[in-house]
Amino acid sequence: MRRYVIKRLAQAVGVLWAAYTVSFLVLDYLPGDPVTAMASAGMDSGQVDPEQIAVLRHEYGFDKPVLVQYAEYLSRAVRGDFGDSVSTGRPVTSTLADALPQTLQLTGAALLLAVVLGGGVAVVATYTARRWLRQLLLSLPPLGVSVPTFWVGLLLVEAFSFRLHWFPAFGNDGLRGLVLPALTLAVPTGAQVAQVLAKSLLTALDQAYVETARAKGAGRWRVHLRHALRNASLPALTVVGLLVGQLIAGSVVVETVFSRDGLGRVTAAAVTAQDIPLVQGVVVFGALIFVATNLVVDLVHPLLDPRIVVASGGKAALA
Amino acid sequence: MTALPDFRTPRWATLSALLTTSVLLTACGSSGEGSDSGSGRAKSGGTLTFAVGSDAGCVDPQQVASNETIYSVRQIVDSLTDQDPETGKIVPWLAKSWDVSSDATTFTFHLRSGVTFSDRSKLTAQVVKDNFDAVPKLGVLGALAEGYLSGVKSTTVIDPLTVKVAFKQPNAQFLQATSTHSLGIESSASVKKTPQQRCSDGVVGSGPFVLKQYVQNQSITLARRTGYAWGSSLWSKKGEAYLDKLVFKVVPEAGVRAGSLQSGQVDAISSVGKANEAGLRGSQVALQRRANPGVVFGLAFNNSRPALKDARVRQAIRYAIDRKQIADTVFPTGTRAATSVLAHTTPDYTSLASNLTFDAARAKSLLDQAGWKSGSDGIRTKGSRKLGLTINWIPNAATNQPALELIQQQLKSVGIDVVLKQLQVTQLAPTLQSGDYDAAWSNVTRADPDILRSSFSTQLANFYRVPAGDLDAALSAQAATTDTAKRKQLVAQAQESIVQNAYYAPVVELQTQLGVSKKVHDLDFDASSRIQLHDTWIG
Numbered sequence: 001m002r003r004y005v006i007k008r009l010a011q012a013v014g015v016l017w018a019a020y021t022v023s024f025l026v027l028d029y030l031p032g033d034p035v036t037a038m039a040s041a042g043m044d045s046g047q048v049d050p051e052q053i054a055v056l057r058h059e060y061g062f063d064k065p066v067l068v069q070y071a072e073y074l075s076r077a078v079r080g081d082f083g084d085s086v087s088t089g090r091p092v093t094s095t096l097a098d099a100l101p102q103t104l105q106l107t108g109a110a111l112l113l114a115v116v117l118g119g120g121v122a123v124v125a126t127y128t129a130r131r132w133l134r135q136l137l138l139s140l141p142p143l144g145v146s147v148p149t150f151w152v153g154l155l156l157v158e159a160f161s162f163r164l165h166w167f168p169a170f171g172n173d174g175l176r177g178l179v180l181p182a183l184t185l186a187v188p189t190g191a192q193v194a195q196v197l198a199k200s201l202l203t204a205l206d207q208a209y210v211e212t213a214r215a216k217g218a219g220r221w222r223v224h225l226r227h228a229l230r231n232a233s234l235p236a237l238t239v240v241g242l243l244v245g246q247l248i249a250g251s252v253v254v255e256t257v258f259s260r261d262g263l264g265r266v267t268a269a270a271v272t273a274q275d276i277p278l279v280q281g282v283v284v285f286g287a288l289i290f291v292a293t294n295l296v297v298d299l300v301h302p303l304l305d306p307r308i309v310v311a312s313g314g315k316a317a318l319a
Numbered sequence: 320m321t322a323l324p325d326f327r328t329p330r331w332a333t334l335s336a337l338l339t340t341s342v343l344l345t346a347c348g349s350s351g352e353g354s355d356s357g358s359g360r361a362k363s364g365g366t367l368t369f370a371v372g373s374d375a376g377c378v379d380p381q382q383v384a385s386n387e388t389i390y391s392v393r394q395i396v397d398s399l400t401d402q403d404p405e406t407g408k409i410v411p412w413l414a415k416s417w418d419v420s421s422d423a424t425t426f427t428f429h430l431r432s433g434v435t436f437s438d439r440s441k442l443t444a445q446v447v448k449d450n451f452d453a454v455p456k457l458g459v460l461g462a463l464a465e466g467y468l469s470g471v472k473s474t475t476v477i478d479p480l481t482v483k484v485a486f487k488q489p490n491a492q493f494l495q496a497t498s499t500h501s502l503g504i505e506s507s508a509s510v511k512k513t514p515q516q517r518c519s520d521g522v523v524g525s526g527p528f529v530l531k532q533y534v535q536n537q538s539i540t541l542a543r544r545t546g547y548a549w550g551s552s553l554w555s556k557k558g559e560a561y562l563d564k565l566v567f568k569v570v571p572e573a574g575v576r577a578g579s580l581q582s583g584q585v586d587a588i589s590s591v592g593k594a595n596e597a598g599l600r601g602s603q604v605a606l607q608r609r610a611n612p613g614v615v616f617g618l619a620f621n622n623s624r625p626a627l628k629d630a631r632v633r634q635a636i637r638y639a640i641d642r643k644q645i646a647d648t649v650f651p652t653g654t655r656a657a658t659s660v661l662a663h664t665t666p667d668y669t670s671l672a673s674n675l676t677f678d679a680a681r682a683k684s685l686l687d688q689a690g691w692k693s694g695s696d697g698i699r700t701k702g703s704r705k706l707g708l709t710i711n712w713i714p715n716a717a718t719n720q721p722a723l724e725l726i727q728q729q730l731k732s733v734g735i736d737v738v739l740k741q742l743q744v745t746q747l748a749p750t751l752q753s754g755d756y757d758a759a760w761s762n763v764t765r766a767d768p769d770i771l772r773s774s775f776s777t778q779l780a781n782f783y784r785v786p787a788g789d790l791d792a793a794l795s796a797q798a799a800t801t802d803t804a805k806r807k808q809l810v811a812q813a814q815e816s817i818v819q820n821a822y823y824a825p826v827v828e829l830q831t832q833l834g835v836s837k838k839v840h841d842l843d844f845d846a847s848s849r850i851q852l853h854d855t856w857i858g
Contacts, residue, residue, distance in 0.1 A: 036745040039459040049780075050752050052459040088376045088535065089515025154574055162578040169579050170370075170570050172537065259570040261537045269376070269536065274745065 008298065012291040019287035020077065020280060021070075027276050028066050034086045034274040035062060060086060073280065082281040087273040092281035095266060100285075102172055102262035106185065106254065107247040109178055113186035114243070118193030119236075125194075126201040127224050138198060144191025149250055153184040153257040170259035181258040185250050189243050196239045200232035207231075234301065241297035245290040359840070361556070365857040366564040367839065370576045370585040374569045377518035378533045380503045381454060382461040386764075386831070387589055389500050389849050391539040391567040396503025396524035399428050399447070401551035402495060402766055402846035404609075407666025409494050412551040413442060413504060413525070419801045423489040428497075430480040434549045436506040437529045444482035446507050448474045451484060453510040454502070460514045466773070467496035489799030491806065492769030495666075499766075499847065525549070527560040527853045541565040554853050555841070561856035580604055580834050586857070587839060591832045592717060593651045603837050608653045609844045610828040612665035613765040614774055615657040616722070618710065618758045618824040619751075623784035626706060627757065631689040633821035636708075639682035639733040640726060642675065646827045649721045653832070657825035660771065660817045664828075664848065667768045667810040671818045675825060682733045691734065699734035707736040712760040713744045722826070723760055751782040762829050766846040768810040772798055775817060783822060790816040 035057045057063050061072070076083060082092035118141075125137035160180060161169040168177050204210065205228050213227045251264030263282065270278035375388035380396045383389055399414040414428040434442035451474040454464045472485045486493065496502055509522040521530040527550065528541040547559045568585060570576045576588040577595040581602050591599065591606060599606060618636065620627050627633055642656030655663065658672040691699035691706050699706040708730070712719050720739075727737040742750060750756050763770055772794040773779060777787045790813060797809035817823055831848045841854045 031743055031746050033745060035459070036748060039462055039748075049459060049462065050748065052462075052465075053748075056459055084515075088519060089513075090519060150572075154572070157575055158578060161584070162582040165582065169575055169582070169584055170568065257572050257575060259537075259568065259572070259575065261534065265536050273376075 005299075008295055012295060015291050016284055016287050019283050020074065023280060023283040024070055024073070024276075027274065027279060028069075030274065033057065033062055034276055035060060037272070037274045038087055073277070077280065077284065082284075083277040085270070085278045086275045087269070087278070092277050095278065096263070096281055096285055099261060099263045099266045102260060103248070103251050103255070103264065105178060106181055106251060106260065106262060107244070109182035110185035110189060110247055110250075111240070111243065113182055114190035114193050115240070117186060118190035119197060121190075121194040122197035122201055123224070123229065125198055126205065126228075127220070141191040141195040141198070144187050145195070147187070149184060149188060149253045150257050152187050153181070153254060156180045156184055157257070172260050172262075177258075177260075181254045181260060184257070185247060185254045188250070189247060192239060192243060193236060197232060197236040200235045201228055204228040204232045237297055237300065241294040244293040245286075248286055248289060359858050361561060361840065361856045362858050363559075363561045363856070364563050365561075366566060367562050367587065367852065367855060367857060368566045368568060368585045370568045370570040370579055370588045372569075372571055372573070372576065372590045374536050374539075376535060378521040378530060378539060379461075379505075379514070379517035380500045380522070380524070381450075381464045381505065382457060382514060382518060383500070384463050386849055388539075390589065391541065391565065392530075393500040393503070393526075393845075393849060394528040394541055394565060394852050395522065395526045395530055396500065396505060397434075397526050397549065397551075398499065398503050399430075399497040400494065401553050402498040403553060404664075404844055404846040404848075407766065407846060409498055410552045412498070413549065414497075417494070419494065421801060423491040423493075423799050423801050424487075425483055425485045426493055426497075427477065427481065427483045430482070431549055432480060434525050435546075436523050436525045437544055438506055438508060438523045440506050440508065440523075442504065442525055443479050444476040445479075447482045447504060448476055449507045449510050450502075450504050457514055461501070463499070464501035467493065467499070467502055489795075491798050491800060492767045492772075495767035495769075500849070528565055531564075536569055538569065539567040541567075550853055551851075554851070556854050560853045562852065565852060577834065580836065583836070587833060587835045587842060589831075589833055591651065591834045593649075595834075596652055599834050604834050605837055606652075606832055607835055607842070607844070608651070608830050608832040609848045610655060610662045610664045610830050611762075611764045611848045612662050612767075612846065613770050614660060614761070614763040614823075615662050615825045615828045616760065616762040617657060617660070617826045618726075619761045619774075619783050620758050620822065620824070621754060621756050621784050622786065622822055623754065624757055626704075626708075629689050630820055631685045632691070632706075633824070635682040635685040635689070635733065636730060636735065637675070637818075637821045637824045638678045638685065639730050639735070640824060640826060641677040641729055642826055643677070644729075645722050645725050649718050649725060650827055651830060651832045654830045655828045657827055659814050660823055660825050661768060661814060662828040664846075665766060665768055665770075667807045669811040669814050671814060674818050679733055686734060693734055697731070697734060698736045705736060706734060707738065709738045709740050709757045710760055711740050711742050711747065711750055711756050711758070713742050713747050715744060716829075719760060726826070752780070754784060764829070764847065766848075768806075768813075769798055771810070771813050771817070775813070775822060785822050788816075790820075790822075 035053050039053055061069065073083065080093065084091050085095055121137050121140055125134050128134050157169045157180060160166045167180050171177050210223055210228055213223050248263065251262055252268050255262045255264035256268060266278065267282045270282060369390065371387040371390060373385065373387045375383050375385040377383050377388070378392050380392040383392055397413050399412060400409045401412040402409055413431055413434060415431050416429045418427045428447070430442060430444060436442065451468060451471065454461060454468050457465055470487045470490060472487050475483045477483055484493070503524060506523040509517060521533055527544055527547045529544050531542045532540040541564065543560050543563050545559060550557065570579065573590065573592055573595055577591065577598055579585045580588045581599060581604065596606065620633055622628065646654045646656045658670045658675060659668055661668045686699055691701050694700045710723060712723055723739050727739060730737050747759065751759060763774065775783065775785050775790060776794045777785055777791050793809045793813040793816065797806050797813065800806045800809065818825065835842050838857055840856050840858060843851055843854065845851050
């Protein structure tokens with residue numbers, strides 16, 4: 001188990017480094033540069049003074065060779081210093097630290113909703129004996145995955161904020177402000193949970209142990225929830241690990257539609273301004289969350305299913 | 320003017336389009352359908368909530384160039400002068416009066432006494448000097464302010480309330496520049512901070528409102544300055560502002576802004592595009608609009624390109640554009656087709672509408688004269704060359720692409736092949752500078768005709784490669800005269816030269832359009848089509 005954890009951690013570090021390097025190269029490859037972006041922010045035309053841009057570029061070190069810049073940034077990043085945002089002058093780490101709680105709230109609530117709603121749909125669809133209800137419920141996940149998130153968001157705002165006045169349309173104010181954005185973000189996520197869970201529930205219900213349980217006289221609900229769901233939840237759990245990454249990416253759209261502060265908005269702004277230090281910080285941070293979630297998922301697996309043991313070679317059965 | 324973002328396009332494109340759209344979009348205008356200012360009796364108190372589309376990431380008026388943020392930070396600072404939006408005339412504000420030397424190189428301002436900043440420090444000639452000395456150090460971060468003071472020789476304190484600004488060259492535009500937010504006067508302590516500190520912490524001004532809180536990407540909150548008594552001579556209310564509090568919320572999605580206004584969650588919104596007009600009409604909302612002064616939207620030619628060197632080709636393009644169709648189909652209601660290179664709200668604007676008519680037959684005959692013959696596919700050729708034009712554009716307004724697609728069709732019908740090339744915002748300046756382009760879709764907001772000199776003088780950047788000639792003389796002379804009648808005549812001459820020679824093909828005036836709840840009164844545009852909120856009240 002210890003070797004397994006160490007190996008996983010080493011893999012995590014490798015992923016972080018790769019994320020950092022790739023994002024650096026992409027940003028460097030893009031046309032334009034952060035200093036021009038900063039100077040032309042809000043200007044009507046391209047009338048910015050090229051000489052002054054050159055001066056500023058020198059001040060920020062963007063005129064150094066790419067490899068030198070990369071080495072400098074990376075060596076600081078390893079020590080947890082991502083430098084200062086080019087567009088605001090604030091340290092990247094504090095910008096991220098300020099935005100993080102908002103996004104954690106949003107993605108946490110969305111994940112909870114997704115699991116409850118998606119799980120509920122899957123369980124009821126596979127349990128019900130009514131054909132029409134099953135068909136209806138099973139048609140929801142593909143729909144949920146395919147509708148654009150921003151459209152769902154605008155629809156919810158129109159109905160529940162502009163018409164019914166139940167929730168605010170924008171902002172970060174408290175629990176009421178969280179409902180609509182979390183619901184928006186939960187739609188595609190919950191749909192995926194439902195899809196995966198329904199499929200593995202149906203598979204599980206065909207298995208011999210279910211027959212055995214039934215033969216022993218267990219009730220339908222008991223068989224469904226205690227036996228089948230327990231086994232079926234493993235693939236769904238693996239998907240949840242991936243969904244966390246999607247939720248964070250989805251926050252760019254949702255935070256924009258609902259004018260919420262958070263990592264998504266920070267990311268969008270940083271990308272537009274080609275704010276290299278800030279984008280780097282966001283990428284590494286996002287990768288960190290993603291890697292950590294998957295690590296937790298992998299470690300939880302053996303607890304749910306004792307049959308999954310960590311092979312002596314250090315290779316996880318489900319990895 | 321933001322459209323609904325399309326999140327199905329690749330993320331980079333989406334993000335930049337989305338953000339830049341809201342960032343740059345500024346529009347302005349004379350008041351539109353039924354802004355019922357003046358009804359009922361003005362009263363003090365209340366909070367105005369205003370939803371804007373973007374946050375510039377900075378709350379220093381001297382550095383901010385995005386209208387969406389200028390709306391709020393403008394209220395923090397006073398300027399030496401103000402500009403009458405009706406007449407374009409410069410009138411007193413912090414300066415009671417001023418003297419300009421006859422060669423327009425020195426400007427002496429006589430300040431009001433008794434003005435204080437919100438940190439209780441006093442307005443003196445020294446504070447003004449501190450401001451003007453610090454502005455050039457902002458460099459490109461405060462490009463607007465820095466540009467207004469370019470060529471400054473010295474700022475001298477004559478006595479505690481008299482300050483003299485001297486330039487190396489004649490600089491008639493400076494007087495108007497002192498009326499802008501960019502040269503708004505900040506306390507000495509504020510101007511001593513670094514540009515980044517001023518951006519994130521805000522600045523201390525002498526304005527009718529004081530910055531209370533700035534949450535990046537979320538909101539800017541201002542509170543009324545008690546004891547304020549030195550408002551612009553243009554304002555109707557004397558003393559303090561009516562409103563207790565101003566809250567500017569950042570709401571990037573145009574549809575959410577419009578819905579929030581309709582459902583009463585906010586009192587006013589910026590950047591109302593054509594798509595949201597219908598929904599807002601008929602409700603408890605008035606649309607207020609005013610054309611932005613300055614250089615209108617149009618095609619900025621690279622006048623040194625082989626095909627475009629020929630004035631007849633440029634004039635043919637000018638005649639082939641149906642401005643009215645573009646204004647009516649693409650832009651918000653009330654947008655005017657261009658009638659000069661300057662918008663009609665710019666001081667010293669001259670109507671050249673007769674040169675800017677749509678006349679496809681005339682365009683074709685000019686192209687025939689220039690030796691471009693109709694080809695088999697409808698595109699004209701000369702020898703083996705096709706008559707083609709690449710137009711560079713940046714996604715800083717949702718209207719850019721549809722407008723250009725219409726122009727593409729219109730030019731095709733006279734035999735000109737147009738390719739549209741979208742650039743990143745950051746690519747435009749380097750492209751213009753390099754000279755490797757045919758034409759660019761462009762506009763500049765400025766309430767002084769000197770903007771023509773910045774854009775078309777061959778002695779400055781000359782991004783458009785205009786050939787040296789009479790135009791230069793007119794542009795330099797208007798910058799050097801303090802005689803208003805003479806300046807008007809020189810500016811008229813410059814507009815005629817630019818339009819008749821078709822160095823630039825004017826298309827439409829950019830219009831600022833706000834949505835304002837009918838309970839909000841006297842929310843007025845200033846000369847630059849931005850807003851002042853001192854006289855605004857809710858009732």
